Amino acid sequence: MRPKRTGTAIVAVLLPCYNEEITIGKVIADFRDSLPEATIYVYDNNSTDRTAEIADKAGAIVRKEPRQGKGNVIRAMFEDIDADVYIMADGDDTYPAEAAPAMVDKVLDGYDMVIGDRLSSTYFEENKRPFHNFGNRLVRSSINSLFGAHVTDIMTGYRAFSYTFAKTYPVLSHGFEVETEMTIHSLNNNLRLFEMPIQYRDRPQGSVSKLDTVGDGIKVLSTIFRMIREYKPLPFFGGIGLLISVIGLFFTGSVAIEFWRTGMVARFPTLIGAVMLIITGLLCITTGIILDVVARNNRKLFIVECNGFAAFRHVHINSLPSLPGVDRREEVDIKS
Known part of the structure; x- marks a missing residue:
């Protein structure tokens, strides 16, 4: 009510x-x-x-x-x-x-x-x-x-x-x-x-x-x-990480297909770079997950802060004396 x-x-x-x-x-x-x-x-x-x-x-x-x-x-x-x-x-x-x-x-x-x-x-x-x-x-x-x-x-x-x-x-x-x-x-x-x-x-x-x-x-x-x-750190960092990981998987897959056909890994620099891209992408996704937890906790703290702030103001206003002939703005000034 x-x-x-x-x-x-x-x-x-x-x-x-x-x-x-x-x-x-x-x-x-x-x-x-x-x-x-x-x-x-x-x-x-x-x-x-x-x-x-x-x-x-x-x-x-x-x-x-x-x-x-x-x-x-x-x-x-x-x-x-x-x-x-x-x-x-x-x-x-x-x-x-x-x-x-x-x-x-x-x-x-x-x-x-x-x-x-x-x-x-x-x-x-x-x-x-x-x-x-x-x-x-x-x-x-x-x-x-x-x-x-x-x-x-x-x-x-x-x-x-x-x-x-x-x-x-x-x-x-x-x-x-x-x-x-x-x-x-x-x-x-x-x-x-x-x-x-x-x-x-x-x-x-x-x-x-x-x-x-x-x-x-x-x-x-x-x-x-x-x-x-x-x-929105999870969509932000998660999206970046997913894109980087997909690129890394693409190059890794090309090297893997070549190895399956020839039995040799001729493009070691490509393989190393692709693995590093996958690792970087996974780190970005992990960072997004961690920061998302932090952002959620910040939202919880903000709600608690707002509730406490509103309760404090409610108690403060109700505790002001009612003075005849003085409006609320003047009452606040007198109280402070």
């Missing part, structure tokens, strides 16, 4: 920004209208325009993050900010703020991450960059095939998170590949995901995308490669 909700949820809107002076004011105003009780945070990532100034005048809490890259900004946000629900969006006015209340409700219903699905609605009509569209399809198909999932939008920047997710998710990426990392992390650890179709719109005129199609695409693919190696 789902426990009853008590009090008002603390919602934080997180807007990582780099040179978004054209759109940031409207984005803040839109989220203020959709989530009037939420606190809006703008993390300025070394902007050279008036992004921070405009955000401050619009009523957002503005903070600086000197480490360049969206992944670094999100890491700082999750470390600094405490809330029941986190809404993460971009400051480029491509995501609809009116979808945020429904995303908040889904997190309060128990989901760890809610994904704002662009690809099921207007993304391919609004986004005029064919290589970006191709990249989205490639990443989606590869990850879903590997993890046996059905996630539609792997790389969307519009998401909602629970407190436990924000505090236990290890942000390793530095740049835009962080969204892909989030999705793979969630699938690997069997977290509760919910996809919500949203109406995507392209950047308004004068607003320039910070994405580098080739450079960021390579980073995303390298992130997928790294996380497959770490999260």
